[in-house]
Amino acid sequence: MIDPKEGVRLADHTTFHIGGTADHFITAHSLDELKEACSFARERSLPILPIGGGSNILVRDDGVRGVVIKIALPGIVYEPDEAYGVRATVGAGESWDAFVADAVLNGYWGVENLSAIPGTVGATPIQNVGAYGVEVASLIEYVEAFDTHSGEVRRFTNDECAFGYRSSFFKTDEGQRYIVTAVCFKLTRVPTPHIHYKDLVRAFGDHVPELQEVRDAVIRIRARKFPDLATYGTAGSFFKNPRVSSAQFTELKDRYPDIPGFPEVDGRIKVPLGWILDKLLGLRGYREGAVGTYEGQSLVLVNFGGATALNVDAFARTIETKVFDATGVEIEREVMLKP
Numbered sequence: 001m002i003d004p005k006e007g008v009r010l011a012d013h014t015t016f017h018i019g020g021t022a023d024h025f026i027t028a029h030s031l032d033e034l035k036e037a038c039s040f041a042r043e044r045s046l047p048i049l050p051i052g053g054g055s056n057i058l059v060r061d062d063g064v065r066g067v068v069i070k071i072a073l074p075g076i077v078y079e080p081d082e083a084y085g086v087r088a089t090v091g092a093g094e095s096w097d098a099f100v101a102d103a104v105l106n107g108y109w110g111v112e113n114l115s116a117i118p119g120t121v122g123a124t125p126i127q128n129v130g131a132y133g134v135e136v137a138s139l140i141e142y143v144e145a146f147d148t149h150s151g152e153v154r155r156f157t158n159d160e161c162a163f164g165y166r167s168s169f170f171k172t173d174e175g176q177r178y179i180v181t182a183v184c185f186k187l188t189r190v191p192t193p194h195i196h197y198k199d200l201v202r203a204f205g206d207h208v209p210e211l212q213e214v215r216d217a218v219i220r221i222r223a224r225k226f227p228d229l230a231t232y233g234t235a236g237s238f239f240k241n242p243r244v245s246s247a248q249f250t251e252l253k254d255r256y257p258d259i260p261g262f263p264e265v266d267g268r269i270k271v272p273l274g275w276i277l278d279k280l281l282g283l284r285g286y287r288e289g290a291v292g293t294y295e296g297q298s299l300v301l302v303n304f305g306g307a308t309a310l311n312v313d314a315f316a317r318t319i320e321t322k323v324f325d326a327t328g329v330e331i332e333r334e335v336m337l338k339p
């Protein structure tokens with residue numbers, strides 16, 4: 001049974017601690033409650049804004065003239081699977097890191113590099129969350145999502161999710177009518193450490209780590225480099241790393257010989273934006289009023305207290321312009337502006 005609330009401050013439901021009030025706010029703990037919440041919106045001809053942990057969104061200062069539905073569908077079910085070991089079907093409302101901790105505790109490899117990422121399980125396919133060389137796209141068997149138009153739950157195969165670099169079908173205009181309700185991950189009992197990123201190479205050297213050691217190392221590294229959500233308002237990396245053509249990369253390399261680049265499977269070159277911001281533009285820790293880049297990682301924008309969505313947006317535009325002027329590269333945002 002749903003319990004709609006009125007005038008709820010969304011700043012209290014986002015890790016940026018930014019956002020005006022929602023006219024209506026409903027927490028959906030089950031599929032039935034999600035359906036009820038959608039009917040509530042449809043009967044009043046109101047738009048729906050689904051949210052999870054609020055950790056990858058920037059909510060406008062004037063809030064939401066519609067129904068915010070907080071997705072709180074629970075459940076973690078493991079089933080053995082012949083092909084790869086274990087299938088984990090997880091409710092969209094589960095805390096992502098609680099699921100990672102649980103999988104690791106059970107000895108299931110796959111998600112350990114994605115330790116200590118804030119937010120809910122349902123949010124991970126939407127932007128194809130990734131860290132330290134592992135993306136959820138490589139682990140997802142299917143996604144179940146509620147179609148707000150037809151009222152049916154539909155199962156999307158991995159291919160249908162159309163995963164890309166921090167993107168998926170669910171980020172497209174067409175995909176936004178679906179609300180993720182559960183995600184099925186392929187995990188394995190077979191040790192498969194992915195430790196080729198420099199921080200993990202540094203942590204382990206020649207040692208082949210156990211599963212729990214990988215999780216512990218990622219948690220330690222992230223605690224050093226990323227802001228503590230208890231202290232800072234932030235949505236993590238605000239921008240995506242740009243992926244440029246090899247011709248554009250050669251041009252950049254001519255101008256900036258030290259610029260790093262990582263070849264992608266599609267032939268493009270991924271350029272760490274953090275390097276551009278730090279080394280080229282000197283923007284590490286740069287601040288305008290209550291908004292700034294984080295000292296430990298300049299891709300992360302921080303609300304130091306009292307910043308508005310407008311402030312963050314203006315700051316992000318400044319960064320975008322500076323990067324474009326210096327490199328000719330148009331960077332994209334990872335954090336989604338809502339509504």
Ligand code: NAP
Pocket residue numbers: 130131132133196197198199225226235236237238241262270271272273274297334
């Ligand atoms: P880093 O190791 O300092 O590397 C800087 C960037 O270069 C990373 O963003 C990474 O791209 C890329 N990179 C580094 N080594 C690579 C390799 N061997 N192959 C391909 N690409 C490589 O990165 P960091 O800032 O400390 O972040 C560590 C990881 O956590 C990264 O994967 C990052 O994406 C992830 N992370 C995500 C968020 C978020 O909010 N979404 C926040 C913090 C960190 P990729 O980003 O594509 O991996």
